[in-house]
Amino acid sequence: MEIYMRNEGYELLTASDGQEALELLQSHEVDLIILDVMMPRLDGLEACMRIREARDTPIIMLSAKSQDMDKIAGLSIGADDYVTKPFNPLELIARVKSQLRRYNRFAKQAWPPAQDEIVIDDLVINTAMHKVTVDQKEIKLTPREFEVLKLLASNRGIVLSMDRIYEEVWKEQYMESKNTVMVHIRRLREKIEQDPQHPRFIKTIWGIGYKMENLE
Template identity: 40%
Template sequence: MQDRKAILAIEDDPELGSLLKELLETEQFDVTLATSGEDGLRDLQHTAFSAVILDIMLPGIDGLEVLRQIRSTQTTPIMMLTARGEELDRIIGFEMGADDYLPKPFNPRELIARLKALIRRVAMDQKTEASANNGDIQIGDLKITTKSRQVFAHNTLLSLTQVEFELLTILAGQPDEVLHKADLCEQTLHRKLTLYDRAIDVHISNLRKKLSQAGATSPVIHTIRGIGYKLTADNGLRA
């Protein structure tokens, strides 16, 4: 019998919280419902969850602060729930380490599909990490050690989210090649790219900032308008 995955839903709205719990339990998840950020953080101290569903608008500690505190100690996949039009919150959430977001009101089937994709990605990462050997990539000031999942830029260890690590590894593994944003979305977020979907753009922006802050001048991630991205370095080579 397949193990039931444990999900933490942090949602203060009683009606939506009950809906989430019922929906997820129907899909054979074990659900813990927290009605405040404080309760959610306490639950995380005692239980290893497969994923967290986090509402941005919470009483007391808001969702972004909860996200920051989770990311300071854990890499558990986090899906944010945001009200429509709160684009700034979504961007800040990605910058702070969220893996995905879903605007409210949401389609229940889409929530389940995205949640399962997040959990699958973690499982795939663990398998890749367990089987990786001598797959290091070095381009310019950048070095990626795939076995330990560490990234160094200009000899500085970068703190990357899972999505950022995967994006950078894919781009660095195919230097000078234009990679379509739709393909990057499927490879890293495990879902189809939708109209006005800027998730990949925000993750790329975060990568550029982190590389720049570390003092790395090479490689460079270029935007290919209307298509996607490519990573280049004049003196880059793949180890």
């Protein structure tokens, strides 16, 4: 599990039992907690209850038990998700990403993003710092790529023609330079889209131009 998590770019803190986990949480801020039910000294259920007394951090419970009542017990004391062993590590990664997205979306609703941030699902564009993150991972863009993305994101839901994109980003009159725009769109998709062939953010409107989806 640790290898898979680190390969996804996550930083990890590990504890051998529930008591050690509580001690770590006293001195570290974390974004998500994975607890095994069966642990020495302090089991996962008790650890979950104690964590919930002070934190609303997402918690995923792991257990070899598969009875419905065991799942209900874990969820009723404050766990956000429950994974039964044995499981595919990729399933756990997917659950982790889902919980982080859900928690971050709730946090953004509770505390609106700063005026210099454009948030579209898990895509965050900080216009002041020229910083872009997708699923909390920073994406390196060239200045032109950033300006194209910012323009589309600032007009999400609206179709922008290639000549308008070119003139607003390059500050020059559009002179049959559609290839320039197309190349930058392709590079953007390669960087921010999970599947560039089936883009989630930047859609092509054939014969007109491009638009940024207004995802919730």
